[in-house]
Amino acid sequence: MSESTLSKYPTTGTYRTILQVVQNCNSFEYDPINDPECQKLYKFYIPDNPTSDPTSNNSEKTKEIMVGLLDPESIPALESFNNNKNTDDEPPVFVIDHTDRTLKFAPHYASTQQSRSQIMSQVLTTLKSQNAWPILAKWRNEKYPVYGKTGNLLLSMERAASYTFGIRTYGVHINGYTKTASPSSSSSSSSSGEEIKMWVARRSLTKQTWPGFLDQIVAGGIATGYSMIDTVVKECEEEAGLSPELAKNAVAAGTIQYFTRSQYGLQPETQYVYDLEIPENIVPKPNDGEVGAFYLWSLDEIKSRLLAGEFKPNCAVCVIDFMIRHGHINGDNDPEYLKIIDNIHVPLPMPGPSI
């Protein structure tokens, strides 16, 4: 029996299969045609002006597109904000349609990225002060982008409210690994007889979200205006004390993409995945209080901890994607290989960025 089952740390439960671990993260399918649960959600629409030109909203051609999904429980707070604001000189902020189940900005605020972002900031600051949504206590002071169909920025809003509005979010996850000489020919050995081991972080017990769970050595959200590699280098230094010289060697390796439903709301998310080979003489160090400890483990050890539910759910998916790309999980050793991959790369119903 693995040490993990005796752990003092929390888990998300135990799993029989890797597919179950992946589906614990990709826990939601948006199927409004067939699924009554999906039909209950409120669709958040924004006019998809191709530029931030204030005059572009004059065109009747501007199409509204769905950029988010809200649980019905989140609507009353927006409605009461609306009613309080409904005076002669301050029109209501939102147009809420309970038949079509849509949420839109009122015309006065809807026309530009700037006007939408500004009023959204005001709404969220007020709701936080009223303690209307508990999740706003986790205020991050970090702005997340919302994109239109051509990758144009439509809105920038506080990260803590992203789940509530069900907007797409983006992050980077870095798989830190080492290659060590290995006499065995296990499935995690490369052709040159090297064994891959992976660095894993234990999240600090004082962290706001998922305290005590296992994580990539470095991960972070991508705020409005940051490039991927800038985010990688910044987070490597902040979270693991890795130098920019080492961090810039991180190799982009694709994305993972999933749709999570949790107590906090709906989260359609894309993570840009990087692999970073760490020389054997370098040991990551907790640098900002977000990480409790780092471990260097074999892929077999990590697999047993995945099944024991010790990983933060989306970090588990990132590790599984690494194992798939490096042959440790393959079409001959996991009968659900194709279903696992389908659940790591799901299409999302909202548009994403262009650079």
Next chain:
Amino acid sequence: MSESTLSKYPTTGTYRTILQVVQNCNSFEYDPINDPECQKLYKFYIPDNPTSDPTSNNSEKTKEIMVGLLDPESIPALESFNNNKNTDDEPPVFVIDHTDRTLKFAPHYASTQQSRSQIMSQVLTTLKSQNAWPILAKWRNEKYPVYGKTGNLLLSMERAASYTFGIRTYGVHINGYTKTASPSSSSSSSSSGEEIKMWVARRSLTKQTWPGFLDQIVAGGIATGYSMIDTVVKECEEEAGLSPELAKNAVAAGTIQYFTRSQYGLQPETQYVYDLEIPENIVPKPNDGEVGAFYLWSLDEIKSRLLAGEFKPNCAVCVIDFMIRHGHINGDNDPEYLKIIDNIHVPLPMPGPSI
């Protein structure tokens, strides 16, 4: 200007972006709710008996599932086969519903994998002898599997007819590459200053399909009953003269999955992708007449040939997936990165295998 534009070899046209190259392969979206073109297709249904037990079809619980999609132009040949067969002692083979647009085996043949496979073989042999579908001239004498929801085998049928019935197909593609010392720090260099080059095959000008186009060094379909790694080793020897000792070092690296529509029909396909590092002193050799030549090219050279349309469309996708996994195409250098990845991993509306 690249040499390729002066090539004597065929192309699929030129492309401005990598996304266009990917969408030339992933050219079809099955959206029967909104797309009238999809509503014209005939859905091929089979009872999804969980085992091949002949008595299991007695259960009224056996659900029919869609395993294929046919162009309406393919239906008359099946209908006239049906009519010719409709005598007292030989009932018609198919039930064809022109209102619901469904194709099913008649009850007499529908009950087991064996009975379905046997009558399908008889149908296709007859249609080939009648020259009913031109594609049957490309008869391969190789059986392709059709699966139910739990990965159970429902039908095994001649490969040449797979596009006509629009069943899911499976193959392996092997990216052969070398690492050479590189003084530059280009995006295809690894952290240790090595440059990745890729082996590419030129398909023989006498090949039945896609003569003269560029391809992976090794690729092949997975026939009923073969494992992935067995297929890799077999094809490496047959197509490139690579020894089993070398070929078994191929590292599984995930899948690519796309839906192609072409003159031959509909092709929802999954390729199991392998990366094989080839030592610098080993040169692949055309071994079975399927390959005209092998080239070792930089990733930049290969990218220009992708945009010039010189690759067989699904081989282009395999190369692009390799470039994504090795950092050559990334979120900072291609504005359509997320759309490219979405088009390389599409969900398919038919079930796949379990092992």
